[in-house]
Amino acid sequence: MAVLTPAITVSAMTNFAATVVTLVEKKLEENLRSPLPFLNPGNYRTAKFVKGTNNTLRYLNIPDMVATTNSGSFSAGTAPWLEEGTPPASEVLAFGYEEFSAYQAGRTLTVSDKALQENPVDLMANMADKISRNAIETANLWVQDKLKASTTNVMYANGSAGLTALGYDDLLAGADVKDAVALLSAANVSPFSDGSYHGIIHPLVKRDLMSDNEAGGWIDAQRYQGNVAGGLMNGELGSYGGVRFVESAIITPTVQAGTAVNITAVYTTGVFTTVAGDHGFVVGDKLTFATIGGGGTQFTATVPGALYVRTVPSSTTFTTSATRGGTLFTWNTADVTSSPAVKANALYSTYILGPDSYAFGDWNAIEVFVTPPGGHTDPLHQSALIGWKGYFGAKLLGEVYTTTAPVPRMKRIVSTAALA
Secondary structure (H helix, E strand, O other), X not given: OOOOOOEEEEOOOOHHXXXXXXXXXXXXXXXXXXXXXXXXXOOEEEOEEOOOOOOEEEEEEOOOOOOOOOOOOOOOOOOOXXXXXXXXXXXXXXXXXXXXXXXXXXXXXXXXXXXXXXXXXXXXXXXXXXXXHHHHHHHHHHHHHHHHOOOOOEEEHHHOXXXXXXXXXXXXOHXXXXXXXXXXXXXXXXXXXXXXXXXXXXXXXXXXXXXXXXXXXXXXXXXXXXXXXXXXXXXXXXXXXXXXXXXXXXXXXXXXXXXXXXXXXXXXXXXXXXXXXXOOOOOOOEEEEOOEOOOOOOEOOOOOEEEEEEEEEEOOEEEEEOOOOOOEOOOOOOOEOEOOEEEOOEEEEEEEEOOOOEEEEOHHHOEEEEEOOOOOOOXXXXXXXXXXXXXXXXXXXXXXXXXXXXXXXEEEEEEEOOOO
């Protein structure tokens, strides 16, 4: 990882500014030594700014040579077979680079003169901590957003056909992790130097994977921490099926946008009946409705609502509850019309990574700015300001390439979560 040497800009180099700058530099260095999961060293390839551009990042793309045996047939002079006394034809090295955009980001914090008078040292320390942490968390979140946008390296838990097909019971299981490892290995994506692939998992999904009782399953990190070269990763939880996992609560869930299922009527029995065909719902699925008219609790176009599938008597009927696993939801009116039901479970991504799964840059573009009291239209010295500004960007390897594309080095597994 690049060593962070932020440029410092201040309106007046007072003791206040110098102290805050020193604190921010220290905090940024501490954060970089113990980065957040999506910025762990080895996960990504470093990209650098292209000189003369405003926001372009670039990294080299040099693919491996493709091994061949001429389809298992010896033919002198045909690669890789040599003809006696004749040197082989020289091949051109496939060489290229990839570029992607970086975007400017920044945040500021301010504190009043009265607050500074109370406890300036503690306030400066807290400001330095919060602003530096925000800089690295923003970069970490941006990488997560880019990985979640992947559309070609996606797997769906329990063999589901896609996002709309996922049901509440499609939790992440050990078999999904093993499948991801097998697919990466089959694509000649090497594991990390520790012999494992690395995974990033949401805490709610972690609970589901740890509950998988299959033989040879979850191993807590404490059981192998003394046997890993270089020690445990920051925040490492454990391993499963050849993947060492760290958790991250910043993995943002996606609200499922299922296919609308038309309903004929809702009765006081609480039973929904579909217009045609199999509704495809399972117990626990979250359903949204734009409107439900008639007696009892009503959803309207301006106040839509959600219910949870409680029972599935048949492929064309289902009942609901106001909370998952709650009591039967019924209406006072004998026949109530409703808008279509749409499956809307929370979907989480789990990332299984090989080395250099994506490109990221550029730490050295981050700057810290400190404005002590009396600067920037503050004639009465009533406030102090601290902020960060920088450019950074990220790109997944193996997708949308302009030169020879490398093999994708990541699998993203989408699942539901039992506690979501």
